[in-house]
Amino acid sequence: MTVRRIRLEALAEDRLRMLPQREAKLRLTTHQNALRLSKLTVRLVRVECRLAGNASGICFGSRKLFRQQHHLELTGFGSREAWLRQWQSSCSRQIFYVGSKDETAGNQLCQLHGNADRTYSLKIRIPDRLRLPDDRAPLVIDQVTFDYDRAALEAALNAGTALGWRLHRDERGWHAFLSFDHKPAPKTTLDLMYGAVGDDFNVDHLAVTETDAFGNLLHTGRLPLLR
Structure with a gap:
């Protein structure tokens, strides 16, 4: 400058x-x-x-909920103990396990194993300080199923791909979200003499249109997106 x-x-x-x-x-x-x-x-x-000022840049549980302890009557909490329970619940709502291709089943702390009945068993390693005396060393959740993209998941497990896990808790219970590098589909490009296909991603659906080699409309469709 x-x-x-x-x-x-x-x-x-x-x-x-x-x-x-x-x-x-x-x-x-x-x-x-x-x-x-x-x-x-x-x-x-x-x-x-x-x-x-030694002020933390990260506030687990949201800053909004943290500030509500100073205004209990206005925020609807009957006591500070009620606010503290809500605060602790909000801070322990989700956990993320980073995947690694060098680990068994693509993750060191959260591992998925297939069963003979086409279900899975999810084994989660719990820190020693959080484990009760009667708890098993790993937490095992049986009868885990994946209804979407099962073939890609099987391929990722067999190839030793890194699997990242995010466990999220809401009013209905715990949900497991699995992420991994999906093998890209093979690309096929045809000559314009065969026409063209155009797609448009929207908020809740995918619009697809097919035209011939001269640009005339042949087919159009609307595919709802998964939620």
Whole structure:
């Protein structure tokens, strides 16, 4: 930005060296860089103040719920103990296990194994401090099923792909979300003499249209998206 300012000052001596359009663009770029620098400076000051005050940048359970302990009557909590129970429940709502292709079943702490009846057993390793005296070392959940994209899941397990697990709890209970690198489908490109197919992703459906080689409409359809 310093170089640009020097060039702008040089324009005052001889404006014939640069076209008016180029001069206007240079001035606009300098102005935008100055605004960007000002915003970054403000953000830096805020971060330095937060670090100096030892204020955490992450608040599990949401900052909104955390602040409600100071206004119990307005937020509907009968006591601080009621707020604390809600706070602890909100903080322990979900957990994520990072996958690794070097581990068994693609994960060190959360592993999926197939059964003879085409169901799965999910084995979760629980930290020692959270385990009760009568608990087994790993938590095993049987009769786990996956109704969607089962073939891709089987391929990922057989190939030793890294599997990332996210366990989420809501009013209905616990839900397991599994993520992994899906093998891309083979691409097939046909000549325009066969026509073309266009798709459009919307909020709740996928619109598909087929045309012939001359652009005439042949078929159109609407496919609902999974929720």
